[in-house]
Each structure stands twice: as structure tokens, then as C-alpha cells.
Amino acid sequence: MLVTVVFIPNIAFANDEVLTQRVHQFLYEKTLMLGEEVVIDLRAPSPHLPACINPTPFLPNADQAPLGRISVGVRCGEQQSQVRYLQAQVDVIGPYAVASEDISRGTLITESMLDTQRGNLGELSSRTLTEADSIVGNVALRPIRSGSSFQAHDIQAPRLVERGQRVTVIAEGPAFRIAREGEAMDDGGLNERIRVRFGSREILEARITGDGVLQIDF
Incomplete structure (x- = not known):
């Protein structure tokens, strides 16, 4: 996997190098299996904030893949009682499933009805289902046109x-x-x-x- 990291210049970067490195490593680990190429554009913290001791990153929405424009929470201090947020743009180039044909409402979706495209997963909706395994065997709740990606609200278990x-x-x-x-x-x-x-x-x-x-x- 090719990983590109872009830091937007900020005078506070030198003082918060440990913080930014921790957040970058955290995002890298979270996106490691999502695609073939990852670009992480991380904005350095505000120079007006005090130093973050023992930074521990987390995702405010743990159930959502870290794609597109996101906020990353960081707990600071010995008791982890201080919380701050950094902004990042995460772009992942990889494969995702699309309909290979028009699918009518009420149709049981089979593997032959799917095709694969490559693109920036960060530009897809947060509710897009990228893996065939999460789509095959479900029933279409609305018509799905050929070439369209699958949204979580488009399908349901039979x-x-x-x-x-x-x-x-x-x-x-x-x-x-x-x-x-x-x-x-x-x-x-x-x-x-x-x-x-x-x-x-x-x-x-x-x-x-x-x-x-x-x-x-x-």
C-alpha cells in the first residue's frame, strides 16, 4: 500500500510533533485494510492550545470508517481528562461494489448482479456498502440502476x-x-x-x- 502523508504548515508543529505523529499512526492503522493507496492530510493543532501530554487518539463515531473529511478526538493528560479535536482529510483509493445491471425492487441480489469499480472511497457516502459480502443475499428495497453503488438503506435481509x-x-x-x-x-x-x-x-x-x-x- 502506498501511504502519502501531507501536513499543512503550522508554527505549532514542532511543539506538537508527538501529537501529530500519534494521530497519523492511528489513522494509518484504521485505513490499512480499506484500499490500495491512502492519502492523509492532517491539520496541525492550534498553536494557542497547551501541549497534549500522553496523546491518545479516538474516533468520535467508532462505527464509521475514517474516510473523507473527519474529526479525530485526542485525549490528553495523565488522567486522559482533556479532549481536543484535529481535522483531517483521508482519501483511500480502492475497489467498491456496484450494480452490474438494473436491479428491480424486491429482487434477491446475487453475486452475478455485482461488478467492481476503483475510486476514492472518501468521496462515497458514509452509508455506502463497499464489500460484496455485505450486499449478496439481501433484497433490494428500491430500484438500483446499473453502475450505482449500494447504500445501507437500499437493501435489507430477506x-x-x-x-x-x-x-x-x-x-x-x-x-x-x-x-x-x-x-x-x-x-x-x-x-x-x-x-x-x-x-x-x-x-x-x-x-x-x-x-x-x-x-x-x-
């Missing part, structure tokens, strides 16, 4: 249970296995948790494991 359906709920442990029939109170896909009614009053939550089959996790 429904294995529908509200009002009679389902089998399994509870098992090291020395027992119990199966009961109940009525699903919600729609759901694989590994989603929904409510199930037994009789007129008993309601439990169970995880969908197959077509009309759920399991109670202990």
Missing part, C-alpha cells in the same frame, strides 16, 4: 418470518431441548430479534435462525 405467522421457537442448553409453537408479532430477517406470543398472555423475545424458526438465547 424476511424469514412475517407478523401473524405460526413459528417454532427452540430453547436448548447442555442437557435439554424444548420446541414450542407460537405466533410471530413482528416481521424479521436472519438473526433479528422479534416478539413471539404463546397463548393469550405469554410473550417472549427470540432470535430468527431460519425460515419460521427462532431460538431463545440464554
Whole structure:
């Protein structure tokens, strides 16, 4: 992987070299597996702030890939009680999945419906799904045109249970296995948790494991 680091000149850089190096290393590690070429444009901290002792970088949104224009949090001090933020532009050149054909709403997406493009992942929406594994096997919630990337809200797991359906709920442990029939109170896909009614009053939550089959996790 080619990694290019660009620092915007700032008089405070010499005094905060450890801080900027820590943040750069942190971003490098976070983007290491995202693409083939990474360009990190990191703005040095304000010269008006005191020195950051024992800097520990973190991402304010830990669930989001560090792509595009981002803020990086840094905890400072012996007790890590001080927090400041640095601005960075992270561009990653790499592959991402696109539709190889027009996909109609309600279609189960297969691998043959996908193609691969290369580009700056930092220019894609934060909700873009770049990996085929996270797309194949899902159902299109809206029409997707050929050449378009896939957004998280474009697809969903196929429904294995529908509200009002009679389902089998399994509870098992090291020395027992119990199966009961109940009525699903919600729609759901694989590994989603929904409510199930037994009789007129008993309601439990169970995880969908197959077509009309759920399991109670202990």
C-alpha cells in the first residue's frame, strides 16, 4: 500500500510533533485494510492550545470508517481528562461494489448482479456498502440502476418470518431441548430479534435462525 502523508504548515508543529505523529499512526492503522493507496492530510493543532501530554487518539463515531473529511478526538493528560479535536482529510483509493445491471425492487441480489469499480472511497457516502459480502443475499428495497453503488438503506435481509405467522421457537442448553409453537408479532430477517406470543398472555423475545424458526438465547 502506498501511504502519502501531507501536513499543512503550522508554527505549532514542532511543539506538537508527538501529537501529530500519534494521530497519523492511528489513522494509518484504521485505513490499512480499506484500499490500495491512502492519502492523509492532517491539520496541525492550534498553536494557542497547551501541549497534549500522553496523546491518545479516538474516533468520535467508532462505527464509521475514517474516510473523507473527519474529526479525530485526542485525549490528553495523565488522567486522559482533556479532549481536543484535529481535522483531517483521508482519501483511500480502492475497489467498491456496484450494480452490474438494473436491479428491480424486491429482487434477491446475487453475486452475478455485482461488478467492481476503483475510486476514492472518501468521496462515497458514509452509508455506502463497499464489500460484496455485505450486499449478496439481501433484497433490494428500491430500484438500483446499473453502475450505482449500494447504500445501507437500499437493501435489507430477506424476511424469514412475517407478523401473524405460526413459528417454532427452540430453547436448548447442555442437557435439554424444548420446541414450542407460537405466533410471530413482528416481521424479521436472519438473526433479528422479534416478539413471539404463546397463548393469550405469554410473550417472549427470540432470535430468527431460519425460515419460521427462532431460538431463545440464554
